[in-house]
Amino acid sequence: MEKFIEIKDVSFSYINDYDDPPTKNTVLKGVTLDINKGEFVAVLGHNGSGKSTLAKLLNSINLPESGDVFVDGMNTRDEDKLYDIRRTVGMVFQNPDNQIVATVVEEDVAFALENIGVEPSEIRKRVDWALKKVGMYEYREHAPHKLSGGQKQRIAIAGVLAMQPKCIVMDEPTAMLDPIGRREIMQTITELNSEGVTVVLITHYMEEAARAGRVVVMDDGKILLDGAPKKVFSQAELLKSVGLDVPDVTDLTHGLIRAGIDLPDDIISEDECVERLYQLLKKE
Amino acid sequence: MGIIRTEDLTYVYGEGTPFRKTAVDGVNLDIEAGEIVGIIGHTGSGKSTLIQHFNGLLKPTSGKVFIDGEELFADKSRLKEIRFKVGLVFQYPEYQLFEETVYKDIAFGPKNMGLTDGEADKRIKETARLVGLKPELLDKSPFELSGGQKRRVAIAGVMAMEPKVLILDEPTAGLDPRGRDRILGLIKEYHAEKGTTVLLVSHSMEDVAKTVSKILVMNDAKVFMYSDRSSVFAKADELTAMGLTVPQVTRVFDRLRAMGIEFDDEVFSIDYAKDLVLRLLAEKRR
Structure with missing residues (x-):
């Protein structure tokens, strides 16, 4: 498989100016991670584990203190490539209010396209496409500030989609959405991924991570676990010890295993759990 | 009579504009004192608009709101007094921290109520303990703290006012699982210790299921149901149809x-x- 993002032995620190003398808080400690083209990677970690910092390294918002990050072959330190890098990797942040700039929904989605000089007819096409993708097309003439948090987040995602980036990095995009909103965003993500877009999803929802192709767990600025969701979530004790969790169905089956019931320890989806419990409980 | 009661409460946004929307439509509620209630509903169902009526941030377009037996807006001179009875913690409350120290930030509400320094001090320390903030953190700048700590400071600021009703809008949004459990745990503890009424607005059915005793389901600006957990979650199909989950x-x-x-x-x-x-x-x- 083709490497798309290469993170090579990257460290990163924030300087804390509140302290006198200023202190250094190292949040990434020699992280090495490759992400292949077309992968769907979920990144888990407790608050402060370094996952958002890692995300910001992927389109040059943060530059490594040491080590290098390559995106589609471009070093994120290369200032001449800055615009190319940002066009390649789109970012969606947690709080939609910080990402909306215009007073009309469709203008907001068109903002970046206008900036990079896309043809007006093409802008129209892409804006409509992106708004339909996130299910907000009927709101195209509304004022973003009158929408709910979840709706605003979908506008922010549409703005990134309209740029047609090769990779989308999302930092807890569903934190403010209701269950339907979350489901829609997850559907959008899966759909985009199946069309070849590389997706990096930072999330606190274990059920969302379980749907990724690969799960990376961060702890204390390092990568603690990296593998298929089934492999990662079977390590329930380790995950809980670093402030994380496993999907509820995993928690349930692990509890049953501890009570002596014979079940596999890598059940992470609702369907699988229902099937296994049915086999267990059905009448002979 | 309950601590919060509404009579045909209706609220309309953008009256006279093309964006006119009835956000709360003829809501009749009676919430008993001491209850811990989860409020659920899809985006735009009216939950946030509803709770903003409970401490007079919004004035009903029609209908009435009673807090502790007193009608809001009936006597303007009483409004401030009634507002102190209902503490509202907004979404992402840590963005509202502004003071130089954690102590001063928690003190802001109690001081505004006219408490003496001594009384305020007692409440600040007690609330800080309740939300799990170590004493040495009180002299720090709130901006030096972690996200979860900041949120607990913001919640403590409202709890320290000892409102008869504490309303929290999505208090666990954006927190990691341990942070979520911690916030929910302290809400439960606060409820057990103070015995006051707590309303918890949440999109997370898991959070609601493990924290509250009763659930208020809002759908399309109306109350779909106000009942105990089992009766509400027994309606899984209807909840799913209205964009919620169990x-x-x-x-x-x-x-x-x-x-x-x-x-x-x-x-x-x-x-x-x-x-x-x-x-x-x-x-x-x-």
């Missing part, structure tokens, strides 16, 4: 029942689910 374990057991496994229980916690499976297995072996 906890994952509830779905699993609803499906098992549909497949022919027989049991009467409504399942909404993992521990309960585990015990139920063990019980069913034991019955099967017999």
Whole structure:
């Protein structure tokens, strides 16, 4: 498989100016991670584990203190490539209010396209496409500030989609959405991924991570676990010890295993759990 | 009469504009004092608009709101007094921190109520303990703290006013699982210790299931249901149709029942689910 993002032995620190003398808080400690083209990677970690910092390294918002990050072959330190890098990797942040700039929904989605000089007819096409993708097309003439948090987040995602980036990095995009909103965003993500877009999803929802192709767990600025969701979530004790969790169905089956019931320890989806419990409980 | 009561409460946004929207439509509610209530509803269902009426941030377009027996807006001179009875913690409350120290930030509300320094000091320290903020943190700048700590400071600021009703809008949004459990734990503890009314607005059915005793379901600006957990989660199909979900374990057991496994229980916690499976297995072996 083709490497798309290469993170090579990257460290990163924030300087804390509140302290006198200023202190250094190292949040990434020699992280090495490759992400292949077309992968769907979920990144888990407790608050402060370094996952958002890692995300910001992927389109040059943060530059490594040491080590290098390559995106589609471009070093994120290369200032001449800055615009190319940002066009390649789109970012969606947690709080939609910080990402909306215009007073009309469709203008907001068109903002970046206008900036990079896309043809007006093409802008129209892409804006409509992106708004339909996130299910907000009927709101195209509304004022973003009158929408709910979840709706605003979908506008922010549409703005990134309209740029047609090769990779989308999302930092807890569903934190403010209701269950339907979350489901829609997850559907959008899966759909985009199946069309070849590389997706990096930072999330606190274990059920969302379980749907990724690969799960990376961060702890204390390092990568603690990296593998298929089934492999990662079977390590329930380790995950809980670093402030994380496993999907509820995993928690349930692990509890049953501890009570002596014979079940596999890598059940992470609702369907699988229902099937296994049915086999267990059905009448002979 | 309950601590919060509404009579035909209606609120319309953008009257006279093309964006006119009835956000709350003829709501009649009676919430008993001491209850811990989860408020759920899809985006735009009216939950946030509803709770903003409970401390007079919004004035009803029509209908009435009573807090502790007193009608809001009936006597303007009483408004401030009534507002102190209802503490509202907004979404992402840590963005509202502004003081130089954690101590001063928590002190802001109690001082505004006119408490003496001594009384305020007592409440600040007690609330800080309740939300799990170590004494040495009180002299730090709130901006030096972690996200979860900041949120606890913001919640403490409202708790320290000792309102008769504490309303929290999505208090766990954006927190990691440990942070979520911690916030929910302290809300439960606060409720147990103070015995006051707590309203918890949440999109997370799992959070609601493990924290509250009653659930208020809003749908399209109206109250769909106000009842205990089991009765609400028993309506899984209707909740799903209105864009909500039930906890994952509830779905699993609803499906098992549909497949022919027989049991009467409504399942909404993992521990309960585990015990139920063990019980069913034991019955099967017999």
